[in-house]
Amino acid sequence: MRKFLGLLVISTFLVLAACGGSGDASGNKERETVTIGYFPNLNHAPAMVAKQKEMYQDHLGENVTVEYQTFPDGSTFMKALAAGEIQGGLVGPGPAINSFISGVDVQIIGASSTGGTVIVSRDGSGIKSWEDVEGKTFISPRVGCTHDVQFETYMKEKGITSERIGGSMKHVTGEPARYQSLFEKGDVDVATAPEPWASVMEAKVDANVVIPTSDVSFGETLPAAVMVTSDVMIENNSEQVQKLVDAHKKAVQYINDNPNEAIDITIEGIADITDQQLKKSVMENAWERTNFTYEVDADVIQEFGNSSHDLQFLKEKPDFEGFVNKSFIQ
Incomplete structure (x- = not known):
């Protein structure tokens, strides 16, 4: 079923591409739009840093318009990804897992943080x-x-x-x-x-x-947020996906090298979305509970999925073959 859905989406994508064309009559290349989704949470700080520092734009190039969309929860994010409204972004592993099992074409291509x-x-x-x-x-x-x-x-x-x-x-x-x-x-x-x-x-x-974070289940090992994209993007725009991941890695490195400025950027990013201006002392306390990394452990994802099944959120024990794709973060 997943394969059938994937082929259907890819076929639709190719038909639309053929109808729309890739340039005008003079041969000029049209600007593409890539929309990135994320949440107003600390573990999505790499998206806020990459946005503020224009890292996605720098990597994707001048022929791409980068837009952003924020979400209140993972379910709405995954619906937007499945509908092609966004091309990728950061979401919790739980919603990504639920969508993958339901037949949505989604792949984890990196992590954002652990803890938090x-x-x-x-x-x-x-x-x-x-x-x-x-x-x-x-x-x-x-x-x-x-x-x-x-x-x-x-x-x-x-x-x-x-x-x-x-x-x-x-x-x-x-x-x-x-x-x-x-x-x-x-x-x-x-x-x-x-x-x-x-x-x-x-x-x-x-x-x-x-x-505390150190005691809650999967608290220090599970990615608090993962970077995802669709099968369609990977199969038809793998170079673009690589550029997205490269920009994300640069944002994570910037956070680890410049925590003080990254905190300021995150405070501003959350305020823009929620209208809540957080004190820096509050954010610094939260920062201590979070580890920013783009590395993702497929075994931990499997353990988390097994636990979701044990809690009856999933009807069947999950098979995550093809779910975690580490080729872009190598």
Whole structure:
């Protein structure tokens, strides 16, 4: 089925290319547009740095117009990728896995960061450790998203599960940028928070760290965000994909070489999207919990997928053959 869908999309792409042509009557090459997607989270900082420093534009060249689109969650990102609205970008491994298994033509071509997932509780909830979470309400960006799987894997190993699979924890979803207001209203007790939102809530609403990044399942090994593109892009525009990856690698290196300036760029990038101006001290705290790298470990992706199956987010144990493509980051 995946192969059939891939061929159908590729055939459509080729037909459209033939109808549209690659230049005008005088032979001048038309400008292409490449749209890159990402989220307003710290683990997507490489996209914000590459945007601000025009790294994608520099690598793709003057005949390409680079545009950007931001998303509140991985599901909407993956729908945009499948529809050809974006050509690639950064997304959590959870949504990428779910889409791959569902037949969407997507490949992981690199990582963005590891770490950065923190489980925090609302001040006044009485929750100080994982033992206190039973029967409480927790929030994640989406059901079965990366942060949800990390949290539920950890809790299941402790003998506590969500109502979805017969347990006691209640589960709601929402954008991480809204977690603070939900804590203030008392609507949720626990948040699976990607940075910098965990640090924001620690600073502004006295949220308690229940499970730190170092302890949550896959916390320091799983890519918090991965760089993905479609099979169509790889098969028809492999040189362009390589340029995207090269720009991404340059952004990651810049972050590691210039953390202070990278923090400023990320604060500005998040403010542009969420209208929230984060304090530098908050971002510095979040930065300590995050490791920026473009290297991706296929074995960890498989372990994470197996855990998603164990939690019944996936009906079958996943087969990730052809999913992780490391040829562009070598």
